[in-house]
Amino acid sequence: MEFHTQVSAGPAQQNPEKVKKLVVLTARVHPGESPASFICQGVIDFLVSQHPVAQTLRDHVIFKIVPMLNPDGVYLGNYRCSLMGFDLNRHWQEPSPWAHPTLHAVKQLIVQLSQDPVGLEFYIDVHAHSTMMNGFMYGNVFEEEERVQRQAVFPRLLCQNAPDFSFSNTSFNRDVVKAGTGRRFLGGLLDDTSYCYTLEVSFYSYMAAGSTSPVPYTEDTYMKLGRNVARTFLDYYRHNNFIDDNKLQISNHINSMEVLSQGRQGNGNGNGRTSGSERRAERKNQSITGEY
Template identity: 85%
Template structure:
């Protein structure tokens, strides 16, 4: 992209962007920042864009004026950790109708990105409050010589309503406040099988919520002396991975519903769900870290009660439940989003016992049959040394051999339906649908393990959407043909 010759003087002059200091000095978000042409000192005019990220989950650290039509945007690094710069979420106002601009996001910390494969940012405005993805044809991802050959994501946009405030984000935001409103609305329903409690507080004194979903007294289903199965699910340990919250809400919505499958599951299983493990990071607009700059998913082995209080509280609870003879902790699932892969998929652990390896593969195989966006061929089992501090790895070593620990990943961008070569971009609703399908897969699993007798009315189907290529054996046939070889060679972090 050709730059104006005067760019260096613009950046060195008294511009709004230069006040933030160099790229490495970004420590805060822009706050109603007016970006005018260099040297301009008159009254604010329409078209002199005003940028803001001083709101919940906001992130934009600096804006450089390149020309009337072009602006360089710098992501603010995670608090106390300059390594992570991926999530952005900001507003633009004071636009001129039909004003066309190019925004260049210039300081991503990751080089591999789904922007290469057609992903685009999401946008909404005050008169159109539903998030939508920008057209992929307006988004470019390339190595830029003007920014030390870093990768830059540029997108073109035309403002069409002068009075609107426009908001752009890396993916659909799901804020701490949104979660609090959602949980409060659940509480108001006074459901006898739902309990909400405060498990602890974050460093900045935000709630760490724990939901318990089960029919505490299920007549005729379990004898009093028989232990009850326990499923534990966590989400948003990495704050920028907002799709995880939509999946988690889908799980909760289904489990508290009056659907016959949900009622059967509540009779036989205790579900414990921590919807937001890193509330400070989410609130602050971080991508991967907590307030103090810790990647909490590397500290499960020895979490500090003062530096990692939310993790410490959850680990204590899981250890306590694993020693409770009245319950059998069978599943731990930690929900994430992935920035380079398509589809939903899982990571599991590696074991010497081949029979345990096969048992661990059962749940993802069943999920593949229930969810058309879930890929069993992308699912993998590993013992990578750098993942030793993750919830999946640590708890996999702590719990006994009847327990299964997974990381559930979902693409920030899209899934490839079986038999198709055209990616289908995820929406908020399809993320939640994956969550609903995860929840109902537990019925298939427990039917298979004979905990739940298959004496339901024949009209009740356990899966919401059957894979069109499913053969009834839960092996994900048909998925391999559409999972691209390129994805298998890409590095993964979770």
């Protein structure tokens, strides 16, 4: 059963020797969290578009995307569990091929990818949150300060790109209750050059920069966050010099990108880049109530 989506095209396909990075994204392990599907849709729409940022990413990065980890739960209209009543996001440690078949298959794929010479660098699992506002991330806790700092780079970059993403709501934890989640389990499995996150987005609204009232999320703004997640990989790989600015035919274009508010009905080139004056209002003093 081939249910994962690989987005990989462009000149690098003709040159298999070229080193690429590998990113795995999963969504909808909790079937009631439909905003996760719109984010995933935004990521995919952007990556397969003709936008120059997407073309550059495809030349340098392989994206493996599993848009729906719990299709039977979604079909049944369950909020959190699979057909058999399991919260799949607590079974990453020992998924059973008969009780948690999608999780078992995806875990096997990720373990296999982690042994690939290309190297799995990012794992992001997309969820929606019923009490918090904005988009934000959960990450893992490490002893080495240097690794902690490295892990913070991607959410910081995403915070610069997405007006609804909050770095101050982003947190790093090792709660026992989260031990069976994808983010926690794979954080322990993958080597120290890999990064595992849960990406959460509010079910209802975000605080935009300079505003005192919350902005309700829509399907389009969820997809826009997905596009911003996708394009943040370019910033990340430019930041660490994996993608050389000299090889970019598009650097001027990247720096001049503006917010595109249209959704899928747009031209397929949406990117959602914000200007410096549009940084999101950080929601401070909000307690993290948990990962859904």
